[in-house]
Amino acid sequence: MTKLSVNINKIATLRNARGHNRPDLLQVARDCERFGAQGITVHPRPDERHIRYQDVRDLKPLVTTELNIEGNPTPDFLNLVREMRPEQVTLVPDAPDAITSNAGWDTVEHQLYLMGVVQELKSLGCRVSIFLDPDLEMVKAAVGTGTDRIEFYTEAYARQYPHDREAAVLPYRTAAILAQQLGLGINAGHDLDLENLAYLHQNLPGLAEVSIGHALVCDALYLGLENTIQLYRRQLQ
Ligand SMILES: CC(=O)[C@@H](O)[C@H](O)COP(=O)(O)O
Numbered sequence: 001m002t003k004l005s006v007n008i009n010k011i012a013t014l015r016n017a018r019g020h021n022r023p024d025l026l027q028v029a030r031d032c033e034r035f036g037a038q039g040i041t042v043h044p045r046p047d048e049r050h051i052r053y054q055d056v057r058d059l060k061p062l063v064t065t066e067l068n069i070e071g072n073p074t075p076d077f078l079n080l081v082r083e084m085r086p087e088q089v090t091l092v093p094d095a096p097d098a099i100t101s102n103a104g105w106d107t108v109e110h111q112l113y114l115m116g117v118v119q120e121l122k123s124l125g126c127r128v129s130i131f132l133d134p135d136l137e138m139v140k141a142a143v144g145t146g147t148d149r150i151e152f153y154t155e156a157y158a159r160q161y162p163h164d165r166e167a168a169v170l171p172y173r174t175a176a177i178l179a180q181q182l183g184l185g186i187n188a189g190h191d192l193d194l195e196n197l198a199y200l201h202q203n204l205p206g207l208a209e210v211s212i213g214h215a216l217v218c219d220a221l222y223l224g225l226e227n228t229i230q231l232y233r234r235q236l237q
C-alpha cells in the first residue's frame, strides 16, 4: 500500500501572510489526519518562509500518523531533528535561497558525508530517506550511505507527463526496479497532482509513500480539504 503524506508547507505560507494564526496550522494537521492523510510532511527552510522551527516542535506531539521532516542537514536542521526524533527524516540538498527543492543528492560525491548523517539519524530511531533523481548510479551509491529509503524527485516526471507519460515514467520505473533489487525503500514527491499521481503509482513497484503539498493545497481551495485528501488517496488504490 502506498501511503499519502500531506506536506503542509503552503498552509504555513498562508498563515504567515497576515502575521497571526489563521489558518491554524496545528488544526489543519489534525484535520488532514482525520480526513485520511497517512503522514504529515514539513520542510522547515533556513529562512522559515513557511514552516517555522517552532511549528515542528508544536506539531510533533499531535501528529498521530507519521511526521516526516524534510531539509538540508544543516547544523540547525540536525539539532531540530535530534530534539524531535520524527518517524522519518528526508534529506534534501537544497540551497538556502532555493525557491523550492530543485535537485536530488549526488550520492557518489557525498556518500561519505551522507553516511555519517544517516548513521546518526538512524541511531535516533528515525527512518531516513534521501531525495534523489532517478539516476541509476545515484541509486547504487545511495545504498552505501546506509539510508532506509530514497525519495524520487518527481518534478521532471510532472513536467513531461502531459506530453509523453510513457517517456516521463520510464526512468523512474527503471530506477525503482533497481532500488527494490538493492533493498532500498521507495518514496516519491514534488509536483505530484491529481492528473499525474495514479500513473506514477501504477508504474513504480514498491512505492511506499508519496508526499504531496503544493498541488493538494491548491486543489483544496476549490474542492475542500477533506474531499481533496480522499481524491488523492483514491489515486493510490
Ligand atoms: C523536497 C520537496 O520536493 C518538497 O518537499 C519541498 O518541501 C517543497 O518545498 P516548498 O513547499 O518550499 O516548495
Ligand SMILES: NCC(=O)COP(=O)(O)O
Pocket: 007, 041, 070, 151, 188, 189, 190, 191, 192, 211, 212, 213, 214, 215, 216
Ligand atoms: N517531498 C515532496 C513534498 O513533500 C511536497 O512536494 P510538493 O507536492 O509541494 O511539490
